[in-house]
Amino acid sequence: MKHLITDIQRFSLSDGPGIRTTVFFKGCNMHCTWCHNPETLSMDRDLMFYPAKCIGCGRCFSTCENGAHKIENGIHIIDRSLCTKCGKCAEKCYAEALTMSGKEMSVEQIMFEIRQDKAYYDASGGGVTLSGGEVLCHTDFALEIAKACHAEGISVAIETNLSLPYEKIEPFIKEVDLIMADLKIFDEETHKKYTGISNKTIIENIKRISHPKMVIRTPLIEGVTAKEENLRSIAKLLSGKENLLYYQLLNFNPLGDSKYQSLNKTNDFSSLRPYTDEQMKAFGEMLSNTGIKIKVSE
Ligand code: SF4
Ligand code: SF4
Structure with missing residues (x-):
């Protein structure tokens, strides 16, 4: 278990x-x-996003199959209605701006x-x-x-x-x-x-x-x-x-x-x-x- x-x-x-x-x-x-x-x-698991740590590498954008990472008015946002909490973007975020809570x-x-x-x-x-x-x-x-x-x-x-x-x-x-x-x-x-x-x-x-x-x-x-x-x-x-x-x-x-x-x-x-x-x-x-x-x- x-x-x-x-x-x-x-x-x-x-x-x-x-x-x-x-x-x-x-x-x-x-x-x-x-x-x-x-x-x-x-x-449930939760995706946490700390914009101050983001170095703008773009990996999360190319990783997310649901297009949940977006730029709106020049700002990186997460459309949580599209996020299934799969955690794949957090695995690719080496700057630790994205982390999953719950293991x-x-x-x-x-x-x-x-x-x-x-x-x-x-x-x-x-x-x-x-x-x-x-x-x-x-x-x-x-x-x-x-x-x-x-x-x-x-x-x-x-x-x-x-x-x-x-x-x-x-x-x-x-x-x-x-x-x-x-x-x-x-x-x-x-x-x-x-x-x-x-x-x-x-x-x-x-x-x-x-x-x-x-x-x-x-x-x-x-x-x-x-x-x-x-x-x-x-x-x-x-x-x-x-x-x-x-x-x-x-x-x-x-x-x-x-x-x-x-x-x-x-x-x-x-x-x-x-x-x-x-x-x-x-x-x-x-x-x-x-x-x-x-x-x-x-
Ligand atoms: S992967 Fe992390 S550091 Fe790179 S753009 Fe996404 S949030 Fe920012
Ligand atoms: S956790 Fe999964 S669905 Fe949610 S933004 Fe990251 S890659 Fe996309």
């Missing part, structure tokens, strides 16, 4: 404890309007990447993080990777939105050593507005899952999630949760903007900037009387 993987990042220090290899699955059931990895949202990989191919850094995981308390997209949309394949990691003594964490019914995800959750789950918005209607789905299942799962250890996270998006009432409501939900390591406030990540452009998609949050260290610290202090452990990311 093979599966679409967006990327495998080695030596990650931001996706859980220690040194980690992060495997990014392709495809997500939520569509957060501020997502900084828009290339992971679709279950079919087997468990063994992924394990080949993962096991190279086993010594670093052992020395740092790290391991593998299965991320997305949304890893729970791919539990059969992810379960195989988790089992293969455990067979080699490698710890497995997941980054997830926990938005699928517990009955569907239980076998996979039981194979995982750490859950890092996002609850972005407590109010159900607002959650639907900004992510496309209800948060009921997420909240049920957060309450229900008592093992393994969990980190609950909220990315701070000005005017949306970064509101005292929202953060206090989430903190209250987490109060008394025995397997909670901490509640983490994540700073906004602005790096998705060029990716939106490369996919010819609109980024509603392109003008938003991360909070300063002082502002992040203030958010943490605001929740200091909630009785739960708060961590604030830079």
Whole structure:
């Protein structure tokens, strides 16, 4: 069995404890309007185009059998209605102005990447993080990777939105050593507005899952999630949760903007900037009387 993987990042220090290899699955059931990895949202492969890297060699024009590469008003564009995402033009683009997001990989191919850094995981308390997209949309394949990691003594964490019914995800959750789950918005209607789905299942799962250890996270998006009432409501939900390591406030990540452009998609949050260290610290202090452990990311 093979599966679409967006990327495998080695030596990650931001996706859980220690040194980690992060495997990014392709495809997500939520569509957060501020997502900084828009290339992971679709279950399909995606052609990404970075005009600033284009050297005008013309290979993509002669390669594409569908005539999807065009010049309009002197500008190189891709007519995505003609593109079948075959990836042939990206293979010929040596300047890497064209790249395909999503590569079919087997468990063994992924394990080949993962096991190279086993010594670093052992020395740092790290391991593998299965991320997305949304890893729970791919539990059969992810379960195989988790089992293969455990067979080699490698710890497995997941980054997830926990938005699928517990009955569907239980076998996979039981194979995982750490859950890092996002609850972005407590109010159900607002959650639907900004992510496309209800948060009921997420909240049920957060309450229900008592093992393994969990980190609950909220990315701070000005005017949306970064509101005292929202953060206090989430903190209250987490109060008394025995397997909670901490509640983490994540700073906004602005790096998705060029990716939106490369996919010819609109980024509603392109003008938003991360909070300063002082502002992040203030958010943490605001929740200091909630009785739960708060961590604030830079
Ligand atoms: S193949 Fe790449 S570098 Fe050459 S014209 Fe196409 S996009 Fe530009
Ligand atoms: S991915 Fe295939 S169909 Fe799409 S523009 Fe490139 S060569 Fe043409």
